[in-house]
Amino acid sequence: MTAFALFYTLHVLAALVWVGGTFFAWMILRPAAVAALQGPARLQLWGEIFPRFFVWVWLAVVILPISGVAIVHMRFAGFETAPRYVQIMMGLYVVMVALFLRIQGLQLPQLRKAVAAQAWADGATIMGHIRRLVGINLLIGMAVVALAAARPMF
Template sequence: MATLLYVLHVLGAVLWVGGMAFALFALRPAAHEALEAPQRLALMLGVFRRFFRVLWHVVPIILLTGWTMLGFWYWGFGASIWHVHVMHGTGLLMAGIFVAVALGPFRAMRAALAAGDRAKAAAALDRIRKGVALNLALGLLTVAIAAWGRFGG
Protein backbone atom coordinates (compact mmCIF):
# COMPACT_ATOMS: atom_id res chain seq x y z
CA MET A 1 0.00 0.00 0.00
CA ALA A 2 2.84 2.40 0.79
CA THR A 3 4.24 1.93 -2.71
CA LEU A 4 0.90 2.74 -4.32
CA LEU A 5 0.57 5.90 -2.22
CA TYR A 6 4.09 6.95 -3.12
CA VAL A 7 3.52 6.31 -6.85
CA LEU A 8 0.26 8.32 -6.83
CA HIS A 9 1.99 11.12 -4.94
CA VAL A 10 4.92 11.30 -7.34
CA LEU A 11 2.75 11.00 -10.47
CA GLY A 12 0.56 13.82 -9.20
CA ALA A 13 3.59 16.01 -8.60
CA VAL A 14 4.94 15.21 -12.07
CA LEU A 15 1.61 16.16 -13.70
CA TRP A 16 1.34 19.39 -11.73
CA VAL A 17 4.92 20.65 -12.00
CA GLY A 18 5.40 19.35 -15.53
CA GLY A 19 2.15 20.93 -16.70
CA MET A 20 3.18 24.30 -15.31
CA ALA A 21 6.63 24.07 -16.93
CA PHE A 22 5.07 23.15 -20.28
CA ALA A 23 2.56 26.01 -20.07
CA LEU A 24 5.18 28.63 -19.25
CA PHE A 25 8.17 27.49 -21.30
CA ALA A 26 6.60 25.96 -24.40
CA LEU A 27 2.91 26.76 -24.87
CA ARG A 28 2.90 30.43 -23.89
CA PRO A 29 5.85 31.48 -26.10
CA ALA A 30 4.54 29.46 -29.05
CA ALA A 31 1.07 31.00 -28.67
CA HIS A 32 2.58 34.51 -28.62
CA GLU A 33 4.53 33.78 -31.80
CA ALA A 34 1.73 32.12 -33.76
CA LEU A 35 -1.55 33.71 -32.65
CA GLU A 36 -3.15 37.11 -32.47
CA ALA A 37 -4.44 38.27 -29.09
CA PRO A 38 -8.08 37.09 -29.46
CA GLN A 39 -7.06 33.58 -30.53
CA ARG A 40 -4.31 33.46 -27.90
CA LEU A 41 -6.76 34.40 -25.13
CA ALA A 42 -9.23 31.76 -26.31
CA LEU A 43 -6.49 29.13 -26.47
CA MET A 44 -5.17 29.93 -23.00
CA LEU A 45 -8.69 29.90 -21.57
CA GLY A 46 -9.19 26.39 -22.95
CA VAL A 47 -5.77 25.25 -21.78
CA PHE A 48 -6.23 26.48 -18.23
CA ARG A 49 -9.81 25.21 -18.08
CA ARG A 50 -8.54 21.73 -18.83
CA PHE A 51 -5.37 21.97 -16.74
CA PHE A 52 -7.19 23.34 -13.70
CA ARG A 53 -9.85 20.63 -14.03
CA VAL A 54 -7.05 18.07 -13.80
CA LEU A 55 -5.51 19.90 -10.84
CA TRP A 56 -8.81 19.94 -8.91
CA HIS A 57 -8.33 16.15 -8.78
CA VAL A 58 -4.53 15.91 -8.62
CA VAL A 59 -3.93 18.42 -5.81
CA PRO A 60 -6.19 16.63 -3.29
CA ILE A 61 -4.60 13.30 -4.26
CA ILE A 62 -1.12 14.73 -3.62
CA LEU A 63 -2.17 16.16 -0.26
CA LEU A 64 -4.05 13.05 0.86
CA THR A 65 -1.32 10.63 -0.17
CA GLY A 66 1.27 12.86 1.48
CA TRP A 67 -0.65 13.00 4.76
CA THR A 68 -1.29 9.26 4.66
CA MET A 69 2.40 8.52 4.08
CA LEU A 70 3.29 10.99 6.81
CA GLY A 71 1.12 9.13 9.27
CA PHE A 72 2.01 5.57 8.32
CA TRP A 73 5.46 5.79 6.77
CA TYR A 74 7.11 8.62 8.69
CA TRP A 75 5.13 8.10 11.92
CA GLY A 76 3.77 11.65 12.01
CA PHE A 77 5.32 15.08 12.14
CA GLY A 78 7.27 14.49 15.32
CA ALA A 79 9.25 11.58 13.91
CA SER A 80 9.57 12.72 10.30
CA ILE A 81 12.73 14.13 8.80
CA TRP A 82 13.37 17.69 7.64
CA HIS A 83 12.51 17.29 3.97
CA VAL A 84 9.05 15.95 4.82
CA HIS A 85 8.29 19.12 6.78
CA VAL A 86 9.48 21.28 3.89
CA MET A 87 7.44 19.28 1.36
CA HIS A 88 4.38 19.65 3.55
CA GLY A 89 4.80 23.41 3.86
CA THR A 90 5.51 24.06 0.20
CA GLY A 91 2.74 21.66 -0.85
CA LEU A 92 0.17 23.52 1.25
CA LEU A 93 1.43 26.86 -0.07
CA MET A 94 1.23 25.60 -3.66
CA ALA A 95 -2.29 24.27 -3.10
CA GLY A 96 -3.34 27.64 -1.70
CA ILE A 97 -1.84 29.49 -4.65
CA PHE A 98 -3.58 27.13 -7.08
CA VAL A 99 -6.97 27.68 -5.42
CA ALA A 100 -6.40 31.46 -5.36
CA VAL A 101 -5.49 31.51 -9.07
CA ALA A 102 -8.35 29.21 -10.10
CA LEU A 103 -10.97 31.10 -8.12
CA GLY A 104 -9.54 34.57 -8.73
CA PRO A 105 -7.82 35.48 -12.00
CA PHE A 106 -9.07 32.44 -13.91
CA ARG A 107 -12.69 33.23 -13.07
CA ALA A 108 -12.03 36.88 -13.94
CA MET A 109 -10.57 35.84 -17.29
CA ARG A 110 -13.58 33.67 -18.11
CA ALA A 111 -15.99 36.46 -17.17
CA ALA A 112 -14.05 39.08 -19.13
CA LEU A 113 -13.95 36.95 -22.26
CA ALA A 114 -17.67 36.17 -21.94
CA ALA A 115 -18.30 39.93 -21.75
CA GLY A 116 -15.99 40.61 -24.71
CA ASP A 117 -13.48 42.59 -22.62
CA ARG A 118 -10.14 41.42 -23.99
CA ALA A 119 -8.12 43.94 -21.98
CA LYS A 120 -9.46 42.61 -18.66
CA ALA A 121 -9.02 39.05 -19.90
CA ALA A 122 -5.39 39.76 -20.81
CA ALA A 123 -4.76 41.32 -17.40
CA ALA A 124 -6.29 38.30 -15.69
CA LEU A 125 -4.19 35.97 -17.86
CA ASP A 126 -1.07 37.84 -16.76
CA ARG A 127 -2.06 37.29 -13.11
CA ILE A 128 -2.57 33.59 -13.89
CA ARG A 129 0.91 33.49 -15.46
CA LYS A 130 2.45 35.05 -12.34
CA GLY A 131 0.67 32.59 -10.05
CA VAL A 132 1.70 29.64 -12.19
CA ALA A 133 5.30 30.91 -12.32
CA LEU A 134 5.39 31.22 -8.52
CA ASN A 135 3.94 27.73 -8.15
CA LEU A 136 6.41 26.34 -10.66
CA ALA A 137 9.31 27.79 -8.68
CA LEU A 138 7.89 26.33 -5.47
CA GLY A 139 7.23 23.01 -7.21
CA LEU A 140 10.78 22.73 -8.54
CA LEU A 141 12.13 23.64 -5.11
CA THR A 142 9.90 20.98 -3.54
CA VAL A 143 11.03 18.31 -6.00
CA ALA A 144 14.69 19.21 -5.41
CA ILE A 145 14.25 19.07 -1.63
CA ALA A 146 12.33 15.79 -1.86
CA ALA A 147 15.08 14.21 -3.96
CA TRP A 148 17.82 15.64 -1.75
CA GLY A 149 16.16 14.53 1.47
CA ARG A 150 15.18 11.13 0.15
CA PHE A 151 18.79 10.18 -0.40
CA GLY A 152 20.20 11.42 2.87
CA GLY A 153 20.97 15.06 2.13
Protein backbone atom coordinates in the same frame (compact mmCIF):
# COMPACT_ATOMS: atom_id res chain seq x y z
CA MET B 1 2.16 -4.15 -4.81
CA THR B 2 2.39 -3.05 -1.16
CA ALA B 3 0.25 -0.21 0.21
CA PHE B 4 3.45 1.81 0.63
CA ALA B 5 4.41 1.37 -3.03
CA LEU B 6 0.87 2.30 -4.11
CA PHE B 7 0.82 5.54 -2.07
CA TYR B 8 4.36 6.44 -3.12
CA THR B 9 3.56 5.90 -6.81
CA LEU B 10 0.34 7.94 -6.58
CA HIS B 11 2.26 10.70 -4.77
CA VAL B 12 4.99 10.95 -7.40
CA LEU B 13 2.52 10.71 -10.32
CA ALA B 14 0.39 13.52 -8.82
CA ALA B 15 3.49 15.72 -8.45
CA LEU B 16 4.52 14.85 -12.02
CA VAL B 17 1.14 15.82 -13.50
CA TRP B 18 0.89 19.11 -11.58
CA VAL B 19 4.48 20.35 -11.90
CA GLY B 20 5.09 18.83 -15.35
CA GLY B 21 1.84 20.26 -16.72
CA THR B 22 2.72 23.67 -15.32
CA PHE B 23 6.22 23.45 -16.82
CA PHE B 24 4.78 22.68 -20.26
CA ALA B 25 2.22 25.50 -20.04
CA TRP B 26 4.75 28.11 -18.90
CA MET B 27 7.83 27.14 -20.85
CA ILE B 28 6.39 25.78 -24.13
CA LEU B 29 2.74 26.69 -24.66
CA ARG B 30 2.97 30.31 -23.53
CA PRO B 31 5.78 31.42 -25.91
CA ALA B 32 4.30 29.29 -28.73
CA ALA B 33 0.88 30.97 -28.31
CA VAL B 34 2.52 34.41 -28.33
CA ALA B 35 4.39 33.53 -31.55
CA ALA B 36 1.44 32.00 -33.39
CA LEU B 37 -1.73 33.82 -32.25
CA GLN B 38 -3.15 37.33 -31.96
CA GLY B 39 -4.18 38.59 -28.49
CA PRO B 40 -7.92 37.69 -28.63
CA ALA B 41 -7.33 34.18 -30.00
CA ARG B 42 -4.66 33.63 -27.36
CA LEU B 43 -6.99 34.60 -24.52
CA GLN B 44 -9.69 32.32 -25.91
CA LEU B 45 -7.18 29.48 -26.11
CA TRP B 46 -6.12 29.95 -22.46
CA GLY B 47 -9.80 30.11 -21.50
CA GLU B 48 -10.13 26.60 -22.97
CA ILE B 49 -6.83 25.29 -21.57
CA PHE B 50 -7.17 26.25 -17.90
CA PRO B 51 -10.42 24.42 -17.05
CA ARG B 52 -9.11 21.26 -18.72
CA PHE B 53 -5.75 21.35 -16.94
CA PHE B 54 -7.31 22.33 -13.60
CA VAL B 55 -9.32 19.09 -13.45
CA TRP B 56 -5.97 17.29 -13.19
CA VAL B 57 -4.53 19.84 -10.78
CA TRP B 58 -7.55 19.26 -8.49
CA LEU B 59 -6.85 15.56 -8.60
CA ALA B 60 -3.21 16.21 -7.62
CA VAL B 61 -4.33 18.62 -4.86
CA VAL B 62 -6.42 15.80 -3.33
CA ILE B 63 -3.98 12.91 -3.91
CA LEU B 64 -0.78 14.63 -2.65
CA PRO B 65 -1.79 15.14 1.00
CA ILE B 66 -3.65 11.82 1.30
CA SER B 67 -0.74 9.80 -0.11
CA GLY B 68 1.81 12.06 1.63
CA VAL B 69 0.26 11.57 5.06
CA ALA B 70 0.03 7.81 4.43
CA ILE B 71 3.76 7.74 3.53
CA VAL B 72 4.60 9.78 6.64
CA HIS B 73 2.85 7.22 8.85
CA MET B 74 4.29 4.18 7.10
CA ARG B 75 7.87 5.41 6.76
CA PHE B 76 8.39 7.79 9.70
CA ALA B 77 5.76 6.65 12.20
CA GLY B 78 4.17 10.09 12.47
CA PHE B 79 4.70 13.81 11.91
CA GLU B 80 6.92 14.45 14.95
CA THR B 81 9.55 12.00 13.74
CA ALA B 82 9.29 12.96 10.05
CA PRO B 83 12.39 14.74 8.70
CA ARG B 84 12.38 18.50 8.35
CA TYR B 85 12.24 18.43 4.54
CA VAL B 86 8.91 16.59 4.68
CA GLN B 87 7.54 19.35 6.90
CA ILE B 88 8.84 21.96 4.42
CA MET B 89 7.16 19.97 1.62
CA MET B 90 3.85 20.17 3.47
CA GLY B 91 4.23 23.91 4.05
CA LEU B 92 5.02 24.57 0.40
CA TYR B 93 2.05 22.41 -0.60
CA VAL B 94 -0.20 24.82 1.32
CA VAL B 95 1.34 27.79 -0.52
CA MET B 96 0.89 26.07 -3.91
CA VAL B 97 -2.75 25.26 -3.17
CA ALA B 98 -3.41 28.84 -2.01
CA LEU B 99 -2.00 30.24 -5.27
CA PHE B 100 -3.93 27.66 -7.32
CA LEU B 101 -7.19 28.51 -5.53
CA ARG B 102 -6.63 32.18 -6.25
CA ILE B 103 -6.26 31.47 -9.97
CA GLN B 104 -9.16 28.99 -10.06
CA GLY B 105 -11.60 30.93 -7.90
CA LEU B 106 -10.82 34.54 -8.75
CA GLN B 107 -8.76 35.07 -11.86
CA LEU B 108 -10.21 32.40 -14.12
CA PRO B 109 -13.81 33.70 -13.72
CA GLN B 110 -12.47 37.22 -14.44
CA LEU B 111 -10.72 35.95 -17.57
CA ARG B 112 -13.89 34.17 -18.73
CA LYS B 113 -15.93 37.33 -18.21
CA ALA B 114 -13.43 39.46 -20.15
CA VAL B 115 -13.37 36.97 -23.04
CA ALA B 116 -17.20 36.77 -23.12
CA ALA B 117 -17.39 40.59 -23.20
CA GLN B 118 -14.56 40.73 -25.76
CA ALA B 119 -12.75 43.10 -23.39
CA TRP B 120 -9.33 42.10 -24.69
CA ALA B 121 -7.30 44.71 -22.82
CA ASP B 122 -8.81 43.61 -19.47
CA GLY B 123 -8.25 39.99 -20.44
CA ALA B 124 -4.58 40.67 -21.16
CA THR B 125 -4.17 42.31 -17.72
CA ILE B 126 -5.82 39.35 -15.96
CA MET B 127 -3.71 36.93 -18.00
CA GLY B 128 -0.62 38.80 -16.76
CA HIS B 129 -1.67 38.14 -13.13
CA ILE B 130 -2.35 34.48 -13.86
CA ARG B 131 0.99 34.13 -15.62
CA ARG B 132 2.82 35.48 -12.56
CA LEU B 133 1.10 33.15 -10.10
CA VAL B 134 1.58 30.14 -12.37
CA GLY B 135 5.27 31.03 -12.69
CA ILE B 136 5.64 31.22 -8.89
CA ASN B 137 3.86 27.87 -8.50
CA LEU B 138 6.17 26.32 -11.08
CA LEU B 139 9.25 27.50 -9.16
CA ILE B 140 7.87 26.27 -5.82
CA GLY B 141 6.79 22.93 -7.35
CA MET B 142 10.23 22.32 -8.86
CA ALA B 143 11.86 23.27 -5.57
CA VAL B 144 9.64 20.77 -3.70
CA VAL B 145 10.51 17.97 -6.14
CA ALA B 146 14.24 18.82 -5.89
CA LEU B 147 13.97 18.88 -2.09
CA ALA B 148 12.21 15.51 -2.01
CA ALA B 149 14.71 13.96 -4.39
CA ALA B 150 17.77 15.35 -2.56
CA ARG B 151 16.43 14.35 0.91
CA PRO B 152 18.72 16.75 2.76
CA MET B 153 19.65 15.78 6.30
CA PHE B 154 17.66 18.48 8.04
